[in-house]
Each structure stands twice: as C-alpha cells, then as structure tokens.
Amino acid sequence: MEATSANPSDLNGKVLPAELLSGNQIRSAVEEILSSTPFIDIHTHLFSPAFGKLGLWGIDELLTYHYLEAEFFRSSNTPPEQYWRLTKRERADAIWRALFVENSPISEATRGIIAVLQEFDLPTDVSALEEARIFFRTQSIEEHIGRVFQMAGVSSVVMTNDPLDAEEQRVWMNGGQDHRQFHPVLRLDRILLGWPGHWQRLVSQGYAVDEKASGKSIAGVRRFLADWHARMRPLYMAVSLTDTFFYPDESLTSKILGEAVLPSCLELGLPMSLMIGVRPQVNPALRLAGDAVGRADLRALENLCRSFPENRFLVSVLSRENQHELCVYARKFNNLMPFGCWWFMNNPSIVEEITRERIELLGTSFIPQHSDARVLEQVIYKWRNTRRTLALVLSNAYKLIHDDGGGVSRRDIQRDVNRLFRSNFENWTGLRTG
Numbered sequence: 138m139e140a141t142s143a144n145p146s147d148l149n150g151k152v153l154p155a156e157l158l159s160g161n162q163i164r165s166a167v168e169e170i171l172s173s174t175p176f177i178d179i180h181t182h183l184f185s186p187a188f189g190k191l192g193l194w195g196i197d198e199l200l201t202y203h204y205l206e207a208e209f210f211r212s213s214n215t216p217p218e219q220y221w222r223l224t225k226r227e228r229a230d231a232i233w234r235a236l237f238v239e240n241s242p243i244s245e246a247t248r249g250i251i252a253v254l255q256e257f258d259l260p261t262d263v264s265a266l267e268e269a270r271i272f273f274r275t276q277s278i279e280e281h282i283g284r285v286f287q288m289a290g291v292s293s294v295v296m297t298n299d300p301l302d303a304e305e306q307r308v309w310m311n312g313g314q315d316h317r318q319f320h321p322v323l324r325l326d327r328i329l330l331g332w333p334g335h336w337q338r339l340v341s342q343g344y345a346v347d348e349k350a351s352g353k354s355i356a357g358v359r360r361f362l363a364d365w366h367a368r369m370r371p372l373y374m375a376v377s378l379t380d381t382f383f384y385p386d387e388s389l390t391s392k393i394l395g396e397a398v399l400p401s402c403l404e405l406g407l408p409m410s411l412m413i414g415v416r417p418q419v420n421p422a423l424r425l426a427g428d429a430v431g432r433a434d435l436r437a438l439e440n441l442c443r444s445f446p447e448n449r450f451l452v453s454v455l456s457r458e459n460q461h462e463l464c465v466y467a468r469k470f471n472n473l474m475p476f477g478c479w480w481f482m483n484n485p486s487i488v489e490e491i492t493r494e495r496i497e498l499l500g501t502s503f504i505p506q507h508s509d510a511r512v513l514e515q516v517i518y519k520w521r522n523t524r525r526t527l528a529l530v531l532s533n534a535y536k537l538i539h540d541d542g543g544g545v546s547r548r549d550i551q552r553d554v555n556r557l558f559r560s561n562f563e564n565w566t567g568l569r570t571g
C-alpha cells in the first residue's frame with residue numbers, strides 16, 4: 138500500500154508521520170535525490186583551462202584513454218611498438234575500429250564512450266567518429282566545462298598537481314589558477330617514491346637536500362612543501378603507493394613520509410591521501426596501461442593511523458582483497474576516511490559489493506566514489522554509473538531499515554547523500570563551497 142499524505146500507513150496499517158516514505162517510494166526518492174545532488178569529485182586528473190594543453194578533452198582523447206588502450210591490445214593484432222608510432226588521431230581510429238566496430242562496446246570503459254556520445258546527442262553507429270570530431274572541435278572549452286559538469290552532476294573536481302612537472306610548474310610560477318570548480322592537490326609520487334631520480338629537482342628549486350635524504354634534507358623537504366602549499370593552496374597531499382609499501386621500514390619512502398610529509402600535513406592542516414596497491418609496469422610496453430594490482434599489507438596503514446593520531450588520512454586501496462580490511466581499520470581509527478572504488482575496482486559489480494560492505498560496516502562515514510577522470514567528458518559516464526549503482530545499494534539499505542520497522546524520510550536520504558558525496562570531504566579538507 139502506498140503511503141499518502143492524507144493517510145500515510147505502512148503494510149501493517151500503522152499510521153506514518155507525513156514525511157515518512159513507504160517501501161515502494163524509497164527507490165524513486167533515492168534516485169531523485171542522487172540525481173539532484175551535485176557531487177564533489179575528490180580525485181581526478183583533470184586540469185582547469187589555465188593549464189592549457191595539460192587539460193584533455195574531446196573524442197580522440199576519450200578513445201585513447203589508457204583503460205581502452207589495454208582493451209585494444211586484446212582485440213587487435215597491432216603490437217604496442219607499432220601502436221605508439223601512430224598519431225593520436227590514428228590511435229583513436231584503430232581503437233574505434235577494434236572495440237566499437239568489430240566488437241560490441243560492452244566493457245565498462247567502452248560503454249562509457251557510448252554514454253558520452255549519447256549525452257551530446259551524437260550518433261553511436263559505425264560512422265559516428267567523424268561527426269563527434271566536428272562537434273568537439275567546435276566547442277569553446279570554458280563553456281564546455283560548465284556544460285559537462287552540469288551533465289555529470291558535479292559542482293567541482295579535484296585535480297592532481299605534480300610540483301615537479303615542468304609544464305605545471307610554469308603555470309604555478311606564473312600566477313597559478315583560481316578556477317572555482319577546480320581544486321588543487323599536491324601530489325608527491327616523485328618525492329616519496331622516486332627520490333633518487335628527483336631530489337636534484339628540489340636542489341634546482343633552491344632546497345638543500347641530498348641523495349640519501351640525510352642531514353638537513355628533511356627540513357629542506359618541509360620548506361619545499363610549505364612553499365608549494367602557499368603557491369598552490371591544495372586541499373590535501375597525495376601519493377599512489379605500490380602493493381609492497383610498508384610503514385615503518387628502512388626505505389626512503391618511510392623516512393620522508395614519517396619525518397617530512399606527515400608532520401607538514403599536520404602543520405598545514407591538510408589530510409594525506411594514500412592510494413595503495415599498484416604493481417607498476419608489469420608490462421612496460423603498454424606504458425600507462427602497463428600497471429597491475431597487488432594485495433598490500435594494510436598493517437602499514439594501521440601503523441600510520443596509530444602513530445599519527447592527529448593526522449587525517451584519505452585512503453583508497455586497489456585490490457579487492459584489501460577492501461574489507463580497509464573498512465575494519467576505519468572502524469578502529471577515526472582519522473581514516475576510506476574513499477572511492479579506484480581504477481580496476483570501478484566496475485558496477487565491484488562497486489556494488491564494496492559499497493554494500495562499507496555501508497554495513499561504516500554507515501555513511503566514508504566517501505563512496507571519485508571519478509579518476511583523465512579526460513573531461515569521462516565525468517559524465519563515470520558519475521552516471523556511480524549514481525546507478527548507488528541507487529540500488531542505498532535503496533536496499535533504506536528498505537532494510539523500513540522492513541525492520543524504522544522510518545525513512547526524504548530528509549534522511551538527502552542528509553545521507555550530502556554526507557557521502559559532499560560533507561565528509563568538506564569536513565576532512567576544510568573545503569567551504571557554500
């Protein structure tokens with residue numbers, strides 16, 4: 138029986154307060170609230186227009202996304218060396234032919250291209266590519282960004298900014314960026330994982346550090362972080378770590394993380410994002426598509442959360458096997474915020490499983506997803522997929538409360554969706570979006 142405002146009642150005839158939903162109303166209320174709430178995309182590889190060509194968009198960039206390149210090599214006889222000799226446009230042509238013309242685009246990444254084309258009312262058939270190229274060529278980037286974010290239902294996105302990247306540095310040194318929909322993040326992979334190959338770049342920026350990160354190096358790294366914080370105003374610091382990462386150990390990663398980065402995060406009031414579980418370059422011939430996944434020892438995370446109780450950690454893990462442990466650690470340490478279903482985890486079947494598990498163990502005290510978009514228009518399909526899976530998982534959770542005798546109102550659902558997709562992140566980072 139439907140609850141009506143005149144005489145709201147559940148199946149047992151119990152009169153419900155006006156705002157409570159009946160079991161049958163829950164799914165559509167969840168869908169409406171998910172689609173009308175703008176999300177904050179807390180981790181992407183997108184760039185604001187100030188970064189010029191670093192910001193990728195359009196059909197050729199979408200088709201040459203490394204998730205699709207990995208799939209291309211499974212459905213084409215083109216060897217990687219030959220593929221890399223092609224121009225971007227030729228690569229896009231080859232991927233379109235292999236994955237969209239000769240095969241059905243049923244994988245997550247290929248389906249995303251179809252969803253983007255459809256969203257712009259572009260054809261999706263064999264001849265679609267040329268029309269799409271003309272369409273994207275005629276867009277002006279500023280307006281296009283606004284339209285794409287609107288379609289994706291995101292109010293702002295968080296970038297990934299590498300202070301040792303020469304092209305990025307030029308932008309930051311010449312006034313930086315202040316686009317209100319793009320938030321910076323200080324990404325530290327080259328410092329935390331690639332110190333031997335990069336310490337001299339700190340020296341060339343005027344910081345007294347050495348190859349072994351000894352002596353005054355720690356003070357030098359902390360000065361470097363403080364100066365980049367002043368220049369960039371990042372929301373958090375971040376690093377992607379391998380499946381073999383451990384803390385504490387004898388590595389330079391442990392030393393720089395424990396003695397420089399985490400103390401600086403605390404001093405500057407920033408959380409630290411750890412993305413754990415990459416097995417880098419298991420097939421280097423595939424370049425960016427050549428990384429795999431491995432199960433990590435999350436006792437490293439336990440040690441970090443316990444040793445740095447005043448620091449806040451945003452954590453995503455790449456291996457499916459690590460997901461449950463991450464939830465358990467979040468129950469033990471309230472300075473740990475699990476986030477996202479990252480990279481190989483961002484498939485509906487796995488997102489559904491992980492999100493159910495997180496809700497069951499953590500309620501709404503986590504951040505369900507980020508897009509990891511590298512190409513602007515990807516936010517459209519990635520967030521559409523997230524909303525679709527979340528509608529299923531959240532309405533199930535509310536139906537269970539309802540069936541167990543609890544009331545669920547739209548207000549409750551709205552509060553929870555806000556918390557999951559906005560305020561957990563705003564509170565963790567101090568971001569004020571008004």
Ligand code: RAT
Binds near residue numbers: 377412479480509
């Ligand atoms: O998902 C990806 O695109 C990966 O290649 C990585 O960039 C990962 O998200 C990361 O931030 O390291």
Ligand code: ZN
Binds near residue numbers: 180181182509
């Ligand atoms: Zn990423």
